[in-house]
Amino acid sequence: xxxxxxxxxxxxxxxxxxxxxxxxxxxNHRYMYxxxxxxxxxxRLIHYSYGVKDTDKxxxxxxxxxxxxxxxxxxxxxxxxxxxxxxxxFCAISEEKVxxxxxxxxxxxxxVT
Amino acid sequence: AQTVxxxxxxxxxxxxxxxxxxxxxxxxxxxxxxxxxxxxxSRQMILVIRxxxxxxxxxxxxxxxxxxxKAAKSFSLKISDSQLGDTAMxxxxxxxxxxxKYIFGTGTRLKVLA
Numbered sequence: 001x002x003x004x005x006x007x008x009x010x011x012x013x014x015x016x017x018x019x020x021x022x023x024x025x026x027x028n029h030r031y032m033y034x035x036x037x038x039x040x041x042x043x044r045l046i047h048y049s050y051g052v053k054d055t056d057k058x059x060x061x062x063x064x065x066x067x068x069x070x071x072x073x074x075x076x077x078x079x080x081x082x083x084x085x086x087x088x089x090f091c092a093i094s095e096e097k098v099x100x101x102x103x104x105x106x107x108x109x110x111x112v113t
Numbered sequence: 114a115q116t117v118x119x120x121x122x123x124x125x126x127x128x129x130x131x132x133x134x135x136x137x138x139x140x141x142x143x144x145x146x147x148x149x150x151x152x153x154x155s156r157q158m159i160l161v162i163r164x165x166x167x168x169x170x171x172x173x174x175x176x177x178x179x180x181x182x183k184a185a186k187s188f189s190l191k192i193s194d195s196q197l198g199d200t201a202m203x204x205x206x207x208x209x210x211x212x213x214k215y216i217f218g219t220g221t222r223l224k225v226l227a
Contacts, residue, residue: 042217099146104158
């Protein structure tokens with residue numbers, strides 16, 4: 001299994017509070033991704049990173065920010081959580097070669113009350 | 114816009130039988146990559162199979178095989194000799210060649226019945 005760790009595994013938070021999810025990899029891969037999974041929508045890309053301090057937006061980036069200060073860590077922040085951000089969040093990594101399969105972490109289930 | 118459609122939200126199959134999950138996609142690209150991922154109740158996303166569009170031969174991994182019809186833009190997954198451990202959500206994904214972009218379908222929930 002690819003060495004990807006997401007933390008926390010579960011989190012319940014209140015509307016309006018900031019939340020940070022962490023993704024840590026031990027594979028030294030350049031590309032990292034944050035997806036959210038919702039019923040009826042599959043997986044949708046929030047943000048991705050192609051190197052330290054190099055990030056870009058995905059299709060559902062509103063309300064989210066990311067940071068990557070080290071190759072191994074990719075953080076996803078909800079500045080002010082809303083109920084619509086209740087979801088399962090997955091981090092993924094891919095090898096340098098284009099179109100390599102994504103390898104996923106175990107996901108974080110976030111509930112915003 | 115490139116899209117991936119999985120038209121079967123839920124399916125069931127008897128243990129030891131064969132089941133086929135459908136996936137269609139829309140693209141103007143000539144070369145691309147297609148993937149099937151399995152998500153069991155544990156929530157872990159597991160790569161099942163990968164197909165490159167310019168390769169005519171259908172990919173196979175043990176009991177899992179695909180029927181890739183490029184002209185029809187169809188990429189179905191066949192699971193033979195279904196096992197209880199195959200119970201999972203299955204996602205089809207598309208990636209244009211030369212990119213780090215991956216587009217997922219909405220998933221098919223498969224239940225294998227004893």
